[in-house]
Amino acid sequence: MPPMKQSLALVTLLSLLLGTALGQQEPAKKKKASEPKGPSPLAQIEDVPGLPRVLILGDSISIGYTLAVRDLLKGKANVHRPRANCGPTTAGLKSLDEWLASGGAGKKWDVIHFNWGLHDLKYMGPNGENLTDPAAPGSHQQVPPAEYEKNLRALVARLQQTGAKLIWRNTTPVPPGVKGRVPGDEVTYNAIAAKIMAEHDIPTDDLYTFAQSRLAEIQLPANVHFSDEGSKVLATQVVAAIEKALPQP
Secondary structure, eight states: OOHHHHHHHHHHHHHHHHHHHHHHHHHHHHOOOOOOOOOOTTSOOOOOTTSOEEEEEOSHHHHHHHHHHHHHTTTTOEEEOOSSOOOSHHHHHHHHHHHHTTTSTTOOOSEEEEOOOTTTSSEEOTTOOBSOOTTSTTOEESSOHHHHHHHHHHHHHHHHTTTOEEEEEOOOOOOTTOTTOOTTHHHHHHHHHHHHHHHTTOOEEOHHHHHHTTHHHHBOTTSSSBOHHHHHHHHHHHHHHHHHHSOOO
């Protein structure tokens, strides 16, 4: 082979080898070291002996403030919650006994802080599609108001059997622009719940009013959820309600 062609062949071979080597290294460059994860609000805790036992029942809004509530009540109460999003009242009817066993079956609860509503009022499609357009044909609320009232009455009756002090936490605001929900529906559902709680002398943690007055600061835009800092703000209100119900030394 002539010297010029040999040189070109050698350059081509080196380019191919270098390209292959770089290609093999590329995935390694894209890999990032896994970041350490913080504690999960769904993680089960071990009781500190001698402290009152508190159970939080609720959806992702309550999941958001669980860790902050635990921190604020550290040394005052053992704060538990189920390993799940408690979803709509239909999920509560199905799983409440299991959730009441969170942290140890047969153990007594001193305080139960509970909520259902945000998942009940959301809209579903005719084939079970989640968070559909409320105006779309076949779209319907997951649990309509009349069924919500019936379910919530049954849940309250079961919770009363625990002997714990009960605290109802009403449903937080549904902002404009949110997907699959209609702003104002939470007011209707909260009114239904308020009637039931009044009949049973169960106090209400009015997180709706508390959040409504500062939504621009703590809630995500066009979203029912709250920022991390917003959840910590909600936790201060939740803790204030729980502290009133804790057994006095």
